[in-house]
Amino acid sequence: MLLYDDAIAPTPRRVRMFLAEKGVEIPRRMVTIGKGEHLSPDYRARVPSGRIPALELDDGTIICESVAICRYIEELHPEPNLMGRDAKERAIIEMWQRRMEFELLLPLAGVFRHTHPKMAALECQVPAYAEAQKPQAEKRLEQLDRDLAVTNHVAGDRFTIADITAFTTLSFFPRLCGIVIDGKLPNIQRWLADIGTRSSASA
Amino acid sequence: MLLYDDAIAPTPRRVRMFLAEKGVEIPRRMVTIGKGEHLSPDYRARVPSGRIPALELDDGTIICESVAICRYIEELHPEPNLMGRDAKERAIIEMWQRRMEFELLLPLAGVFRHTHPKMAALECQVPAYAEAQKPQAEKRLEQLDRDLAVTNHVAGDRFTIADITAFTTLSFFPRLCGIVIDGKLPNIQRWLADIGTRSSASA
Numbered sequence: 343m344l345l346y347d348d349a350i351a352p353t354p355r356r357v358r359m360f361l362a363e364k365g366v367e368i369p370r371r372m373v374t375i376g377k378g379e380h381l382s383p384d385y386r387a388r389v390p391s392g393r394i395p396a397l398e399l400d401d402g403t404i405i406c407e408s409v410a411i412c413r414y415i416e417e418l419h420p421e422p423n424l425m426g427r428d429a430k431e432r433a434i435i436e437m438w439q440r441r442m443e444f445e446l447l448l449p450l451a452g453v454f455r456h457t458h459p460k461m462a463a464l465e466c467q468v469p470a471y472a473e474a475q476k477p478q479a480e481k482r483l484e485q486l487d488r489d490l491a492v493t494n495h496v497a498g499d500r501f502t503i504a505d506i507t508a509f510t511t512l513s514f515f516p517r518l519c520g521i522v523i524d525g526k527l528p529n530i531q532r533w534l535a536d537i538g539t540r541s542s543a544s545a
Numbered sequence: 546m547l548l549y550d551d552a553i554a555p556t557p558r559r560v561r562m563f564l565a566e567k568g569v570e571i572p573r574r575m576v577t578i579g580k581g582e583h584l585s586p587d588y589r590a591r592v593p594s595g596r597i598p599a600l601e602l603d604d605g606t607i608i609c610e611s612v613a614i615c616r617y618i619e620e621l622h623p624e625p626n627l628m629g630r631d632a633k634e635r636a637i638i639e640m641w642q643r644r645m646e647f648e649l650l651l652p653l654a655g656v657f658r659h660t661h662p663k664m665a666a667l668e669c670q671v672p673a674y675a676e677a678q679k680p681q682a683e684k685r686l687e688q689l690d691r692d693l694a695v696t697n698h699v700a701g702d703r704f705t706i707a708d709i710t711a712f713t714t715l716s717f718f719p720r721l722c723g724i725v726i727d728g729k730l731p732n733i734q735r736w737l738a739d740i741g742t743r744s745s746a747s748a
Contacts, residue, residue: 410639417632429620436613471674
């Protein structure tokens with residue numbers, strides 16, 4: 343297997359953190375999005391969609407989409423379990439993982455993509471859209487803070503892929519969006535510090 | 546189990562179509578989004594997020610997120626298989642399912658939410674954002690048309706959850722976004738007609 347990876351973007355980091363939690367190492371090839379290497383003919387010949395991360399299997403099959411890659415890894419290396427031990431727990435963890443993507447990552451990414459100077463070349467920026475998304479992201483952060491007052495982790499009382507999605511999202515986007523996670527969000531602060539102590543947090 | 550459902554919105558339809566393919570019936574309670582019933586104190590007492598669809602298990606557990614609900618149903622009723630028979634196929638189908646969500650459903654929903662009069666009360670509409678999303682949706686439709694020239698279905702040669710996501714998306718959004726699926730997208734037309742003959746298409 344070969345993992346196409348980028349050192350900066352939060353989505354490839356989700357896969358690296360997942361692998362680190364599993365203690366699994368996969369050979370990696372770095373494809374620097376910031377240099378446009380994901381758009382190069384060489385990369386597109388291997389991964390037509392040009393997306394990063396991508397996992398190339400030994401038979402040449404390409405798997406894109408970080409969650410699909412993580413699920414494949416989970417099936418090959420079931421322990422430590424990160425996506426659920428039975429049908430009900432898998433559904434609950436997937437629900438929370440998706441909430442972190444659709445309700446937290448997307449509005450934050452919307453603010454970033456539509457305001458940050460580095461995204462101007464890649465995105466038809468609509469600053470008014472970012473202005474509308476920012477309060478939604480802030481409201482969702484307040485909800486996450488309330489949830490983390492009740493549970494130690496995003497999907498309940500143990501670390502799962504939902505924490506990885508939320509952690510990589512909150513380690514990257516807020517500071518680029520002018521959003522500060524401060525004492526008004528004490529439970530997110532506690533949770534970020536807690537996740538930050540895991541060795542996978544440096545992945 | 547009890548399924549909270551809405552007759553109009555495309556996301557609850559994904560679950561209905563999935564259940565119809567499985568031949569599984571679950572008691573349903575209709576919660577009409579158009580009347581704001583999902584925001585009522587009664588519904589929020591049962592489903593705090595107010596999202597539709599939601600599956601209430603017999604122990605009171607609430608599972609939201611259509612794909613999480615579908616995966617739970619898939620595990621309870623494995624046949625006919627709609628999400629993959631082994632780790633590799635499950636990863637490939639999840640990749641395509643997510644592509645249909647993030648690359649097709651999201652830009653189309655962006656156009657709809659930011660232009661349609663019915664959404665004005667629910668969304669801080671930014672028409673310029675819709676203008677920017679529309680060509681992205683059209684470009685992604687052209688890509689889907691090219692892909693469907695090679696395979697009979699979205700994730701390969703058999704019907705899967707990726708077809709359900711794409712079909713419910715394309716049955717709902719384009720006409721509300723001023724996008725016509727005509728002879729310029731012949732493979733999508735053929736695929737839509739094919740999926741439309743399935744009994745689950747009326748779910």
